[in-house]
Amino acid sequence: MLDAYPARFSLTPYRFIPHTADIAVELVAPDEAGLRAAGIDALRELLVGSSAVRALEERPIESGGRDAGERLVRFLAGALYLYDAERFVPARAGPAGVLGEPFDPTRHTAAREVKAVTYHDAAVHRDDQGGGLRATLVLDV
Amino acid sequence: MSGAGAIPRVERVDRYRWRVPRHGGMRTDGLIFADEGLMRDLEGDQAVRQVANVAHLPGIVGPSIAMPDIHWGYGFPIGGVAAFDEEEGVVSPGGVGYDINCGVRLLATSLGIGDVRPRLKELVDALYATIPSGVGASRSDLRLQRRELNQVLREGARWAVAQGYGREADLDAIEGNGTLPGADPDCVSERAKERGKNQLGTVGSGNHFVEVGYVAERFDEPAAERLGLGAGIVTVFIHSGSRGLGYQVCDDYLDTMLAAAEKYGIVLPDPQLCCAPIGSPEGRRYWGAMNAAANYAFANRQIMAHYARRALVRVFGEAGERTHLVYDVCHNIAKHETHDVGGEARRLCVHRKGATRAFPPGHPEITPRFRDLGQPVLIPGDMGRYSYVLLGTEGAFRETFGSSCHGAGRRLSRHKAKELARHRNVPKELEAQGILVRAATRATVDEEIPEAYKDVARVVDVVHAAGIGRKVAQIRPVGVIKG
Numbered sequence: 001m002l003d004a005y006p007a008r009f010s011l012t013p014y015r016f017i018p019h020t021a022d023i024a025v026e027l028v029a030p031d032e033a034g035l036r037a038a039g040i041d042a043l044r045e046l047l048v049g050s051s052a053v054r055a056l057e058e059r060p061i062e063s064g065g066r067d068a069g070e071r072l073v074r075f076l077a078g079a080l081y082l083y084d085a086e087r088f089v090p091a092r093a094g095p096a097g098v099l100g101e102p103f104d105p106t107r108h109t110a111a112r113e114v115k116a117v118t119y120h121d122a123a124v125h126r127d128d129q130g131g132g133l134r135a136t137l138v139l140d141v
Numbered sequence: 142m143s144g145a146g147a148i149p150r151v152e153r154v155d156r157y158r159w160r161v162p163r164h165g166g167m168r169t170d171g172l173i174f175a176d177e178g179l180m181r182d183l184e185g186d187q188a189v190r191q192v193a194n195v196a197h198l199p200g201i202v203g204p205s206i207a208m209p210d211i212h213w214g215y216g217f218p219i220g221g222v223a224a225f226d227e228e229e230g231v232v233s234p235g236g237v238g239y240d241i242n243c244g245v246r247l248l249a250t251s252l253g254i255g256d257v258r259p260r261l262k263e264l265v266d267a268l269y270a271t272i273p274s275g276v277g278a279s280r281s282d283l284r285l286q287r288r289e290l291n292q293v294l295r296e297g298a299r300w301a302v303a304q305g306y307g308r309e310a311d312l313d314a315i316e317g318n319g320t321l322p323g324a325d326p327d328c329v330s331e332r333a334k335e336r337g338k339n340q341l342g343t344v345g346s347g348n349h350f351v352e353v354g355y356v357a358e359r360f361d362e363p364a365a366e367r368l369g370l371g372a373g374i375v376t377v378f379i380h381s382g383s384r385g386l387g388y389q390v391c392d393d394y395l396d397t398m399l400a401a402a403e404k405y406g407i408v409l410p411d412p413q414l415c416c417a418p419i420g421s422p423e424g425r426r427y428w429g430a431m432n433a434a435a436n437y438a439f440a441n442r443q444i445m446a447h448y449a450r451r452a453l454v455r456v457f458g459e460a461g462e463r464t465h466l467v468y469d470v471c472h473n474i475a476k477h478e479t480h481d482v483g484g485e486a487r488r489l490c491v492h493r494k495g496a497t498r499a500f501p502p503g504h505p506e507i508t509p510r511f512r513d514l515g516q517p518v519l520i521p522g523d524m525g526r527y528s529y530v531l532l533g534t535e536g537a538f539r540e541t542f543g544s545s546c547h548g549a550g551r552r553l554s555r556h557k558a559k560e561l562a563r564h565r566n567v568p569k570e571l572e573a574q575g576i577l578v579r580a581a582t583r584a585t586v587d588e589e590i591p592e593a594y595k596d597v598a599r600v601v602d603v604v605h606a607a608g609i610g611r612k613v614a615q616i617r618p619v620g621v622i623k624g
Contacts, residue, residue: 016556018554018556018557019213019554020186020188020212020213020551020552020553020554021212021213021214021219021360021551022214022215023555046524066399066403069412070399070412074396077392081332081336081389084336084338084385085335085385085389086331086389087277093291103277110275110276110277111276111349111582111584112276112347112584113276113277113344113345113346113624114269115239115240115347115388116239116388116391116392118215118216118239118413119216119217119235119399119411119412119415120214120215120235120411120412120413121393121411121413122412122413130331138215140215140238140239140240140388141347141555
């Protein structure tokens with residue numbers, strides 16, 4: 001066991017913003033690693049709500065891409081695949097992938113089906129106010 | 142990559158048509174079907190910008206079209222139709238969507254609403270128990286070996302019927318007879334097969350549903366009779382698609398197409414519109430995978446229809462057995478079709494994302510059973526009001542590459558809908574209106590409240606008045622199963 005990471009204590013900055021049919025989320029972080037961490041926190045909230053998720057093991061994710069936006073989408077799409085196909089619930093982003101644990105229906109609530117993390121307007125911008133990075137993603141639900 | 146840009150100017154053409162004039166990198170105009178009220182609903186919505194974005198793609202023929210149920214999607218707008226020249230045009234996974242061949246199927250029973258009302262709870266509970274729904278739903282009674290899954294991908298609904306899920310006659314009432322040509326399981330990744338292997342025969346969640354209703358109004362009685370939609374007859378709608386397998390196919394090929402767009406020098410206004418020339422190796426492989434996923438979706442709806450029949454038999458005995466398939470349509474698909482363009486027959490690749498094929502009477506691609514009527518078009522509304530059955534028209538064939546709308550179209554975000562529902566008991570409200578709801582979670586019901594959608598009657602009225610579909614019957618819900 002690497003450590004325990006109850007979802008509800010997450011302080012990583014993300015916020016859901018209005019989208020007519022799907023879910024849009026804005027992420028703000030100092031760097032790309034921070035965006036990945038914020039993205040995993042947002043994804044976890046969508047998938048299992050406030051269920052506590054332990055970071056018991058790390059699963060690798062290949063997340064290449066031509067720019068920061070593509071890398072972020074591919075990373076989160078990789079985490080979504082692990083959840084959907086292997087029932088591996090994400091707790092937090094790790095150095096080479098995602099840390100989490102197998103879905104346990106006694107402790108985890110399957111809150112929502114997320115079909116995909118889309119590339120729609122998936123750009124990473126330098127944040128004018130804080131000097132870090134800001135990204136907006138649309139998730140198909 | 143672009144951020145959210147300015148919403149383009151729109152010009153009124155007539156009462157039901159609005160043009161997005163060609164500007165910047167657009168290769169053609171946009172054309173939106175809507176009345177004034179529906180256009181007002183679109184104010185500030187990114188969907189109009191998405192209509193303009195689609196018009197940037199190479200080889201587009203005719204305008205970038207949007208149906209009256211248009212709303213903000215990703216890449217293409219939901220309700221978008223675009224046709225591309227087979228030689229010079231592109232195929233785009235973003236023009237089909239993640240839920241490849243998401244679609245609707247309508248069953249008509251021999252039971253009247255008066256027969257069903259007293260036992261409605263039993264029926265809705267039987268459907269809820271028989272057809273798995275909700276997040277991560279799977280069937281324990283249907284586990285496919287890889288060889289069988291590949292057969293599903295090749296044969297679609299035909300595979301399901303051969304296994305005993307339904308009847309041979311069902312195939313006649315499915316767009317493309319339930320098996321799209323060109324499917325190649327080898328073009329579907331192992332990840333996609335893994336993601337979809339246990340989900341066949343399940344409805345999923347979100348806006349997917351199984352709905353019991355009855356024929357409340359008939360606008361064209363002879364056509365309704367031909368479709369088996371007698372006055373007061375009880376129906377079952379099934380709305381679902383290719384589940385995790387389709388989502389993963391789209392995801393895989395978006396990565397391929399991002400690289401392909403760069404390779405072929407295609408400038409994209411939105412990365413989600415990434416694409417490749419239709420005849421390129423990337424385009425051909427996507428075609429094989431997309432059709433395979435579409436066949437999975439046909440098999441999925443075929444199996445659910447089989448279990449819906451079983452539920453009807455369980456409750457109503459032999460009377461439940463006399464349930465026939467009215468039709469099954471795709472909402473998210475690309476197809477090679479021949480259309481008249483400036484007096485010349487041209488082969489085109491028509492993308493419909495949140496739109497329904499609506500071919501006119503006499504079209505050779507319509508099954509002989511309905512050829513004199515035109516293609517049936519199934520338009521589900523929200524769970525509190527009504528749905529419609531339409532038929533395809535010459536007008537649609539002339540103006541929209543034989544396409545019509547696909548639903549009501551959302552008008553409120555899921556967050557806003559939940560806010561509105563927060564202090565209400567939506568299932569109780571619907572029950573007071575005679576509609577029983579079963580759902581895995583309260584959140585799904587709250588997000589899908591009727592107010593979250595446009596009034597589908599307005600959408601369908603625009604379609605009818607503009608001549609891109611004609612109304613046959615209205616169906617009102619009495620029981621809804623939400624994922």
